[in-house]
Amino acid sequence: MNDYLVKATACEGTVRAYAIRSTELVEEARRRQDTWATATAALGRMLTISTMMGAMLKGDDKITVKIEGDGPTGPIVADANAKGEARAYITHPHVDFDLNQQGKLDVARAIGTSGNLSVVKDLGLKEYFTGQVPIVSGEVSEDFTYYFASSEQVPSSVGAGVLVNPDQSVLAAGGFIIQVMPGATEDTIDYIEQSIQSLPAISSLIQAGKEPEDILKAVFGKEPFRLLEKLPIKFHCTCSLERIKNVISSLDLEEIDQMIEVDGGAEVTCHFCNEQYHLTKEDLIELKQTRES
Numbered sequence: 095m096n097d098y099l100v101k102a103t104a105c106e107g108t109v110r111a112y113a114i115r116s117t118e119l120v121e122e123a124r125r126r127q128d129t130w131a132t133a134t135a136a137l138g139r140m141l142t143i144s145t146m147m148g149a150m151l152k153g154d155d156k157i158t159v160k161i162e163g164d165g166p167t168g169p170i171v172a173d174a175n176a177k178g179e180a181r182a183y184i185t186h187p188h189v190d191f192d193l194n195q196q197g198k199l200d201v202a203r204a205i206g207t208s209g210n211l212s213v214v215k216d217l218g219l220k221e222y223f224t225g226q227v228p229i230v231s232g233e234v235s236e237d238f239t240y241y242f243a244s245s246e247q248v249p250s251s252v253g254a255g256v257l258v259n260p261d262q263s264v265l266a267a268g269g270f271i272i273q274v275m276p277g278a279t280e281d282t283i284d285y286i287e288q289s290i291q292s293l294p295a296i297s298s299l300i301q302a303g304k305e306p307e308d309i310l311k312a313v314f315g316k317e318p319f320r321l322l323e324k325l326p327i328k329f330h331c332t333c334s335l336e337r338i339k340n341v342i343s344s345l346d347l348e349e350i351d352q353m354i355e356v357d358g359g360a361e362v363t364c365h366f367c368n369e370q371y372h373l374t375k376e377d378l379i380e381l382k383q384t385r386e387s
């Protein structure tokens with residue numbers, strides 16, 4: 095079963111909805127980041143929500159979301175674009191706690207309950223949108239719900255969940271974002287709120303084999319919705335040897351000389367995908383000469 099997300103509208107266009115199955119995406123991030131269970135859930139929720147937010151963009155636009163709490167995971171960063179490609183990294187992946195009182199992975203304890211959630215949208219032509227809100231719970235979904243209301247003035251309900259197998263692999267991951275547009279009636283808002291409150295945990299729906307469309311059916315109930323798009327999603331990192339060379343080339347000359355003379359080369363690991371790049375002494379000398387010319 096491949097991961098994908100769906101976009102839809104309902105209630106005469108006054109409600110916008112996104113739903114996603116991200117099991118494989120989160121599993122790939124887990125393998126690359128080597129996260130332990132609670133950290134996997136934290137990373138997975140960030141990745142799942144940012145992938146849906148990426149799908150709200152157009153063309154070559156990109157989004158970066160970062161949650162920086164006072165918990166042991168340290169900052170978690172996720173990038174996504176309008177093509178359904180996403181990646182993420184977590185500063186300290188080896189974080190695991192007992193389940194919380196609700197029997198869920200204790201994401202708030204891993205991320206922390208104090209700090210910031212920030213969003214940067216790269217809208218091309220050097221145009222950026224940035225927003226930042228304080229963390230309200232550290233559970234990620236609630237933090238994004240608050241972000242949308244406070245920073246984008248769009249009343250939204252955000253859900254994301256990750257289930258982890260005893261062998262640490264990801265069993266199920268998914269989420270939804272439901273947004274109420276101006277013009278929505280009180281009845282519509284009440285209806286959506288009640289239906290979301292009675293929704294089972296999103297990760298258990300995915301585990302039970304439900305598709306993103308089924309999540310929307312569960313949210314909208316008897317209210318019909320119109321499917322606008324179905325978008326395959328995947329883990330994708332933008333790093334390359336060329337980009338790594340550009341980064342090294344921008345360092346101080348002394349640092350490059352040190353790599354040449356002392357280290358005899360350079361090993362660079364991408365934070366996001368854990369890909370390793372090796373530059374030989376000769377590569378570095380060539381970089382330096384290109385820079386000087």
Ligand SMILES: [Zn+2]
Nearest residue numbers: 331333364367
């Ligand atoms: Zn990479």
